[in-house]
Amino acid sequence: MNPVPPMSAAAPAMSDTVLALTFALLLLAPLAIAGVALINCGLGRSRSAAQALVGNLALVAVAVIVFALLGASFAGTLGTAEIVVHAGGKTWNVLGLGRFLLRGLGGADPHAQLALLFEFTAVAMAVIIPWGSGADRWRLAAGCASAAVLAGIVFPLAAHWIWAGGWLQMLGANFTLGDGFIDGGGAASVHALGGLSALAVAWIAGPRRGKFPKEGLSLAMPGHNAVYVLFGCLLALVGWLAWNAAGAILWMHAPMSALPGTAVSTLLSACAALVATFAVTRFRFGKPDASLCANGWLAGLVASSACASLATPAESIILGVVAGIFTPLMVEALELALSIDDPSGGVTVHGAAGLWGLLAAGFFAPGQGQLLAQLVGIAALLGVMLPLVYLLFALLNRMVPFRADSDGERIGMDLHELGGGAYPEFVIHRDESYR
Amino acid sequence: MKYAGLLVMPAGFFLTLAALVLFADPPRRAAFVLCGLAVEVLGLVVAVRGHVSARGARV
Numbered sequence: 001m002n003p004v005p006p007m008s009a010a011a012p013a014m015s016d017t018v019l020a021l022t023f024a025l026l027l028l029a030p031l032a033i034a035g036v037a038l039i040n041c042g043l044g045r046s047r048s049a050a051q052a053l054v055g056n057l058a059l060v061a062v063a064v065i066v067f068a069l070l071g072a073s074f075a076g077t078l079g080t081a082e083i084v085v086h087a088g089g090k091t092w093n094v095l096g097l098g099r100f101l102l103r104g105l106g107g108a109d110p111h112a113q114l115a116l117l118f119e120f121t122a123v124a125m126a127v128i129i130p131w132g133s134g135a136d137r138w139r140l141a142a143g144c145a146s147a148a149v150l151a152g153i154v155f156p157l158a159a160h161w162i163w164a165g166g167w168l169q170m171l172g173a174n175f176t177l178g179d180g181f182i183d184g185g186g187a188a189s190v191h192a193l194g195g196l197s198a199l200a201v202a203w204i205a206g207p208r209r210g211k212f213p214k215e216g217l218s219l220a221m222p223g224h225n226a227v228y229v230l231f232g233c234l235l236a237l238v239g240w241l242a243w244n245a246a247g248a249i250l251w252m253h254a255p256m257s258a259l260p261g262t263a264v265s266t267l268l269s270a271c272a273a274l275v276a277t278f279a280v281t282r283f284r285f286g287k288p289d290a291s292l293c294a295n296g297w298l299a300g301l302v303a304s305s306a307c308a309s310l311a312t313p314a315e316s317i318i319l320g321v322v323a324g325i326f327t328p329l330m331v332e333a334l335e336l337a338l339s340i341d342d343p344s345g346g347v348t349v350h351g352a353a354g355l356w357g358l359l360a361a362g363f364f365a366p367g368q369g370q371l372l373a374q375l376v377g378i379a380a381l382l383g384v385m386l387p388l389v390y391l392l393f394a395l396l397n398r399m400v401p402f403r404a405d406s407d408g409e410r411i412g413m414d415l416h417e418l419g420g421g422a423y424p425e426f427v428i429h430r431d432e433s434y435r
Numbered sequence: 436m437k438y439a440g441l442l443v444m445p446a447g448f449f450l451t452l453a454a455l456v457l458f459a460d461p462p463r464r465a466a467f468v469l470c471g472l473a474v475e476v477l478g479l480v481v482a483v484r485g486h487v488s489a490r491g492a493r494v
Contacts, residue, residue, distance in 0.1 A: 088456030175455050203437070203486055339487050369461065375468050376451055382475045383448025387441045 032239025047412025195351020273300025
């Protein structure tokens, strides 16, 4: 194992127009984060609404700072050096070793600077996904600590492997597997990673009090504000359109002529997923379910993150329909059969839909061996990232307990952690589950 | 049981890596990569079952 100069495939030179366009797109991408934050807030309970939104902001702030101080150097986007392992007659680029504290940012190649900006938005999105799954019982301090761990260690590792010339990106050059592992919009390093982290949080924090009674089915705890959730979906669409287009330019080296198609694929995938979820919930429950429809819409967007620039319109519809069908079924199965309390549905919406998008990219991409490259990437996410995140979070839980005490859960995280509620003039009804 | 499942998952990952290095012909390589993924899924199932049974024991 030795640090060597970067060996990542050089990105083609970008004209000033393309650079300006990419920068403008990346300035719109945070709308996706705003949308997911609103969805996280709306799907939680009213007594924890302020804590949910403050938590989203705090987690983003911590993640961005930690990524700037530490994570960006391990992601290796600005180059300088990398840790390479020689095994099996091949070189395996496993970790970046850039300068800490973003030194040398101003003098870096404009493409690398934009790629770094993309990663800042990506890490911000990745850390708020588990926050929604731990809603109503996850302490703010523990959430911030987990954001620091994700932004400082786990996300940079994934980002380097996938985007910065890491071994997954080089699968094509080293093993003739298509173009290597492809992930144009962060389906792997953002959504699948965030969804798997959400699973770890749901396991470690445990279910909300009263969620799974001793007898009978689990207790339904519907989100407190469907308007937030559905408006968050619309806001997320704008961010996603920009994000997928920027990712197509930066990571897939797509020409300008491919961008309208990328946007159309993103839109089609989300719409197809919504229609599919609408139909499934209408069939299952007699009426369409608003929060599950929102989950379906978001799952369609997440699935499109992997391959929006590759898929044809027909393929995008198939991508969305599959995501829209399995989303409500999996949300239900996780809760009823597997006792996983995931208020925002992050495990399904981001984790499963992200993995589905990555798999679908293997079918839609033209290169020979691309499907195998995608399978290897999925294997890395499941076999390395999930155990790593669970281990780190379990250790963190011993130092900064994830779960609020039962009194905090009873009065709500707003009063417990912030000293005031989001809706001070509302009457909070007594909760039947706390009798 | 949950930890056992989570330990099995990296084993599946190393199987996929071994497939890349050891086999050059696509069908055999694909078969071993799929085997590695199957091991990971098995580990995930064990971890999930561990979670379910732990909750049952607490209740």
